[in-house]
Amino acid sequence: MKSYSLRRNWKGYVLVVPACVAIFCVSIYPMLYGISLAFQNYTLTKANAEDFRAFIGLNNFWSILKQSEYIQACQNTLFWTVTNVAVQVALAVLIALALNQNLRGRGFFRTTALIPWAVPSVIAALTFRFLYDSNVGVLNVLLQKLGILEKGISWLGNLETARWAVVVESIWKGTPFVMIFVLAALQSVPHELYESAKADGAGPVRCFFAITLPMIKETLGIATILTTIGTINNFNAVWLMTQGGPLGSTEIMFTYAYRRAFSAHNFGEAAAVCVIMFIIIALCTFVYTRLIEEEEA
Amino acid sequence: MSRKKGLLTVLIYLFVSLVSLSAVIPLIYVVLTSLKTAGQIFDVDQIIPTSITLENYVTVLYKAKFMVYFRNSLMVAVCTTLVCMILSVCAGYGMTRYRIRGSRKLKLGILYTRMFPSVLLALPYYVIMRNLDLGDSLLGLILIYCSFTLPFTIWNMQTFFQQLPWDLEDAARIDGASRTTALFRVILPMARPGIVATGLFSFMTCWDEYMYANLFISSTSKKTISLGIQSFIGEYSTDWGCLMAATVIALIPIILFFVFAQKNLVGGLSAGAVKG
Numbered sequence: 393m394k395s396y397s398l399r400r401n402w403k404g405y406v407l408v409v410p411a412c413v414a415i416f417c418v419s420i421y422p423m424l425y426g427i428s429l430a431f432q433n434y435t436l437t438k439a440n441a442e443d444f445r446a447f448i449g450l451n452n453f454w455s456i457l458k459q460s461e462y463i464q465a466c467q468n469t470l471f472w473t474v475t476n477v478a479v480q481v482a483l484a485v486l487i488a489l490a491l492n493q494n495l496r497g498r499g500f501f502r503t504t505a506l507i508p509w510a511v512p513s514v515i516a517a518l519t520f521r522f523l524y525d526s527n528v529g530v531l532n533v534l535l536q537k538l539g540i541l542e543k544g545i546s547w548l549g550n551l552e553t554a555r556w557a558v559v560v561e562s563i564w565k566g567t568p569f570v571m572i573f574v575l576a577a578l579q580s581v582p583h584e585l586y587e588s589a590k591a592d593g594a595g596p597v598r599c600f601f602a603i604t605l606p607m608i609k610e611t612l613g614i615a616t617i618l619t620t621i622g623t624i625n626n627f628n629a630v631w632l633m634t635q636g637g638p639l640g641s642t643e644i645m646f647t648y649a650y651r652r653a654f655s656a657h658n659f660g661e662a663a664a665v666c667v668i669m670f671i672i673i674a675l676c677t678f679v680y681t682r683l684i685e686e687e688e689a
Numbered sequence: 690m691s692r693k694k695g696l697l698t699v700l701i702y703l704f705v706s707l708v709s710l711s712a713v714i715p716l717i718y719v720v721l722t723s724l725k726t727a728g729q730i731f732d733v734d735q736i737i738p739t740s741i742t743l744e745n746y747v748t749v750l751y752k753a754k755f756m757v758y759f760r761n762s763l764m765v766a767v768c769t770t771l772v773c774m775i776l777s778v779c780a781g782y783g784m785t786r787y788r789i790r791g792s793r794k795l796k797l798g799i800l801y802t803r804m805f806p807s808v809l810l811a812l813p814y815y816v817i818m819r820n821l822d823l824g825d826s827l828l829g830l831i832l833i834y835c836s837f838t839l840p841f842t843i844w845n846m847q848t849f850f851q852q853l854p855w856d857l858e859d860a861a862r863i864d865g866a867s868r869t870t871a872l873f874r875v876i877l878p879m880a881r882p883g884i885v886a887t888g889l890f891s892f893m894t895c896w897d898e899y900m901y902a903n904l905f906i907s908s909t910s911k912k913t914i915s916l917g918i919q920s921f922i923g924e925y926s927t928d929w930g931c932l933m934a935a936t937v938i939a940l941i942p943i944i945l946f947f948v949f950a951q952k953n954l955v956g957g958l959s960a961g962a963v964k965g
Contacts, residue, residue, distance in 0.1 A: 396788045404787020411780035412795065414772075419802040426814035431763050481868040487708050490701045504709040507716065511947050512948045514896035514915045518922070528929055530718055556911050564711070577891070596697075623804050628899050632919070648809045654904065659812050666809035674899055677804045681797060 427670075430665035436657040452664035456652075462665070464640050465648035469624065472559065474646050476623045477561050481616055484570035489600070491571075492578045501577075509568035518633035520561040525549050526631075548634050562629045566622065570615045579603065584624035610687045617680040621673055645669050646683050698742070716940075723933035730929050731877060745934035754909060754910060755935060759919030763942075765827055765913060769834040769878050773842040774888050778880075781846030786855070803840035810836055811904060823877035833901050838891040845890075847882035889946050896942065914939050 398405070430453070433446045454461045491502055508516065523529050524547040532544035547557040585603050594602065627646050630636060636643035636651065643651075645665055653662035692911055702725055722730060725742040749755045784792050813912075823829030853876065861871040899915040912920070918939055921932035 401787040402790065404783040404789050407779040407783030407787070408789055408792075408795075411839070412778040414818055414835065415799065415839055415843070416834060419840060420798075420816065421803070422810045422813040422836065423805060425817070429812055468770065473736060484706070490705050490708075493701055495702065495705065501705045501709050504712050505705070507712045510943055512915075512939065514895070514897055514899045514918060515939060518918060518932065518936065519719050521889070521922075522929055522933065523715060523718065523931075525927075528730050529737060533736060537733065540903045548896055550816055564715070568712070591865075603830075619806050627808065628897075632899070633927075639965070646806060649806075650900075651812070663809070663812055664856055666806060666812065669806045670809055673804050673806060674801065674838070674930070679799055680744060681800065 395424055395659045411537070426663055427667055429659050430667045432660050434658070434660040434663070436659060437505045448660070452660040453668075454662050456661050461640055461643065462648060465643045465645050468555070468640075468642065469586070469646075471555065473620055475559050476566065477563050477616060477619050478569050479559075480567045480619055481612065483563070483567050484574050484615070487567070488574035488578055489572050489604075491575060500670040506572065508565050513565060513626075513628040513631060516565045517561060517629050520557075520564070521548065522631050524557055534639070551613070551638055551639055554638055558630060558633050558642050560624060561633065562623065565567055566619060570619055573611055573615040574608060577608040581607045601612065610683055613683045614680065614687070617676050621676050624669065624673060693854070701723055719933045719936055722929060723937050725930060726932055727928075737918060745930040749931050749934045749938060753917070753921075753931065753935075754912075755917055755938065757910060758912050759913045759938070761911060762896055762914040765830050766835060766892045768831045769895050770888050770891045771839055772831070773835055773838045773891055774884065776839065777842035777846040777887075778884060780843050781850040782876075784847050785850040796844070799844050802835075803844060807837060807900060811901065814901070815904065824905060825911060827911055829905060830902060830913070833905070834895050835896060838894055841853050841894070842887050842891050845887045846883065849880065849887070885950055889950050893943060893946065
């Protein structure tokens, strides 16, 4: 089993090659194709023009950098990612810490806390759209009944509230996933550590920072990276609730690329945005691989 | 000291109850709404309805083409999952049990393909699907769905196979079992939770997919359930009752899976889970 010789291992290649060919066909080839579009003049509405598909170097990149909508989408992506990741990770740690206690009905609490993770994202987004609705949404109805609001607010149609409303949905949907990770890590912290710390007179806060946090550091890192990637790629939440509106206030890079491609039909520029996103995500993935190697070591 | 501890316990119970409530309430409200008439939905005093109706479900099931959407989604999700699982169980086994040149790099490559922003693939697929004449077809959709499920299933199966106690296979072979027998009698039963969890997760991802379906499917008879649900949102008015009934129906397979595989799901996925 220790040699790489083809004669001993040919069956392994027979097993692995079909999957590799499939991955190449459905993922890698389209990806390379997609990246190549970023360097071409590829506007579908001008498919008969002379310079269609001509190689234009970095022109697509320069032209998107000049668009104020793109800059806004970048800023929104930053806001969207940072708020989502910060709140989700912090909240997940709190919930996991609570659920790791010896509570009565712990199984029930754990299962219900996981429910949003299992709900399909399309359904989650449309549900929140319903809760936020200015006429029938229960949020407005309740706030009006309590006398906090006089008239219903269109939470998703309002410049000040839209981005927060979308973030709340995304936190609702995303936190349980991080929580699973943190809970698993918490359960692997040896109990004796806490007992000896308690014997030395350390309080719960001190215990958390001195024992728990260092022990779950790697897991937190991994969960943070995965959440970051998931949030940058979260098209469904934004598109199904606001389509990037009002006035581009919830537009993220993903929806911007989508709009450039399928509303403006400018595939070249859309691909350029995608390539930038891809680089950011590849960097995150690189950190992620480092972290899992560290955890395995 | 003990009073302080008691207070903390109360706070913890309050906190977890709040978390559970906020997780469940939106969904309860969805179910309640699906059981209301149009008049009740707009009635402020009927947040909790005094009488219920199944009218919305009847409309969704019989008047709208929801059963067609349901069937389409089922077909796309099942086919994609089957193809991906067969490929990735083979690949996972091959990568763990044989020495493959460059398999480390291969694994890393697969990880990167798992993280692609899907819009990066949507552009080339738009061109490719037109050239292959697979634009408005479920087959085309299955092909595209493999682009995000396959990297996930291969990665997951590979990590899962690596953690199995392979000594048992060797032991079986020393006892005279062939490699195939050892595989089917010893390894596959142990690998089942991982295979089930990965397959279910792949199914759920396909069931939930919206972007590609929205881009590529145009005819009503080929719509998937995500598009079907969304079709209740009109430009000027939305039939919330039907929308919520459709949502409940779309949730059924997910709930069944969750109940059926809850233990497998968390354990089998934590090895290499990715955010869905």
